Amino acid sequence: MQCMKAIALKPQTKDLGIIERDEPSITAPDEIKIRVLRVGICGTDREEAAGGRAMAPIGRDDLVIGHEMFGKVVETGRDVTRVKPGDFAVFTVRRGCGKCLPCAMNRPDMCRTGDYRERGIWGLDGYQTEYVVDREQYIVRVPGAIQDTGVLMEPLSVAEKAIDEAVRLQSARLPDACATPAWLFGKRCLVAGLGPIGLLAALALRLRGAEVYGLDIVDPGTARPKWIEAIGGSYVDGRNVGPGKADSAVGQMDMIFEAAGIAVLDFNLLDALAYNGVYVLTGIPGGDRPLQIQGAELMRRLVLFNQVMAGSVNAAHGHFQMAVNDLLQASITWGDHVEKLITHRHRTGEFKEVLAGHSPDEIKAVIEWT
Numbered sequence: 001m002q003c004m005k006a007i008a009l010k011p012q013t014k015d016l017g018i019i020e021r022d023e024p025s026i027t028a029p030d031e032i033k034i035r036v037l038r039v040g041i042c043g044t045d046r047e048e049a050a051g052g053r054a055m056a057p058i059g060r061d062d063l064v065i066g067h068e069m070f071g072k073v074v075e076t077g078r079d080v081t082r083v084k085p086g087d088f089a090v091f092t093v094r095r096g097c098g099k100c101l102p103c104a105m106n107r108p109d110m111c112r113t114g115d116y117r118e119r120g121i122w123g124l125d126g127y128q129t130e131y132v133v134d135r136e137q138y139i140v141r142v143p144g145a146i147q148d149t150g151v152l153m154e155p156l157s158v159a160e161k162a163i164d165e166a167v168r169l170q171s172a173r174l175p176d177a178c179a180t181p182a183w184l185f186g187k188r189c190l191v192a193g194l195g196p197i198g199l200l201a202a203l204a205l206r207l208r209g210a211e212v213y214g215l216d217i218v219d220p221g222t223a224r225p226k227w228i229e230a231i232g233g234s235y236v237d238g239r240n241v242g243p244g245k246a247d248s249a250v251g252q253m254d255m256i257f258e259a260a261g262i263a264v265l266d267f268n269l270l271d272a273l274a275y276n277g278v279y280v281l282t283g284i285p286g287g288d289r290p291l292q293i294q295g296a297e298l299m300r301r302l303v304l305f306n307q308v309m310a311g312s313v314n315a316a317h318g319h320f321q322m323a324v325n326d327l328l329q330a331s332i333t334w335g336d337h338v339e340k341l342i343t344h345r346h347r348t349g350e351f352k353e354v355l356a357g358h359s360p361d362e363i364k365a366v367i368e369w370t
Helices: 043-049 151-172 196-207 223-230 247-250 265-270 296-306 317-341 349-355
Strands: 003-009 016-022 030-040 068-074 086-089 117-121 133-135 139-142 188-192 211-216 234-237 254-258 271-281 308-311 343-348 364-368
Touching: 003 349, 016 117, 016 349, 030 086, 030 151, 043 349, 068 133, 068 151, 068 296, 117 254, 133 364, 139 151, 151 196, 151 254, 151 271, 151 308, 151 364, 188 196, 188 265, 196 211, 196 254, 196 317, 211 223, 223 317, 234 265, 247 265, 254 265, 265 296, 265 317, 317 343, 343 349, 349 364
Parallel strands: 188 211, 188 254, 211 234, 254 271, 271 308, 343 364
Antiparallel strands: 003 016, 030 068, 030 133, 030 364, 068 086, 086 139
C-alpha cells in the first residue's frame, strides 16, 4: 500500500507535524476518492493547534486536521452518479450519530444527541492530506468556473445555513414575509465581525438584495472594509460604537448576523435590532470571562419588540449547494473580487507558521497541496 503525507496533531497538546498515512482506497460502491488541492485555515484549526478542543479517531492518538477542503475526483465506486473523475468537489464536514432522526435524514448539523463526529475536528481524520475517501452522500460537485474560490465552500455554507434559518423564522412569524420569496430584498442587515464567515455572509446577503453594514474594529481602508464596500456594503468601525449606542451609530436593523464571537459585543448590538427583527449568532466566544447583562431589559426588548435570537452551527449538504450557487452568481456579479478573500497561500511545509497565528492583513489563508 502506498503512503501519503498529512498534517496531524495529538489532541489537547501542541504536538503538531507532518506524518505518513496509508493512502486510502475505495472499498465500497458508493465511495469517492479525491486528490486534495487546497485546504483553508480557520480559527478552529488554530485553536486545535494550540491544544484546544479536538478528538482523535478511535484507536489512534493523533488527528489529521483540516475541514475546509477542495479537490479533484480521481476515482469513484461503481454506484456513484453525482461526480466523475476529473470533477472538482468538496466533502462536507459533520457525520451523524446514527441514533437520531435528523442524522438519519442526512442533517447531522441538527443532531439531537451530540454524538456526531466532524472530519478534522472531532473523532474523524480531516482533509490536510494528499487524498481522502468518503461516501457519495457527503460530496458536493464544484463547477470548474469557480475552482479558484471553491475552498471557500465550507465557511460560506455556515453563513448560508444561518441566513436560511433566519429567513425561515421570519417567514413563519411575519405576515408580510410569507408573501414573498425575497424577504431580504431591501432589508437592513448588520454583519458583526468581518472574518471570512462574516464577509461571506455579507456576500450572500448582498446577492439577495439586502442593504448590508459590516462592523469590525479595523481601520477603514484596510482589506476587509475595502472588500465589503466593493460589493456595495458599508463599513462601521466598532471602535466608535459605545455600549448601548449601537442604535444611534448604525440605525435599526431588520437582521443582525453575528460572526465575531464576542459576547459583550453581541448583547450591546441588540439595541440596533428593529421591531420584529431576527438576530442569528454563529460566533463561538473563547475563554470563560464573566459577562454582566441587564437581564430584565433584554427580556423586555425581546418580548415587547417581537424579536428573535437564534444560534446556528455547521451546515448540511443543501447549504453547501447554496454556497455553490452563490459563488457562481458572485463570480458573474463581481468578477474575480471574491478571490481576494484568499489573501495568503502557503506551501505544505509552512503549516506551523500558518497555524501559529495570522498577520493583520489576512482574511483567508490556505495550504496548497499541489
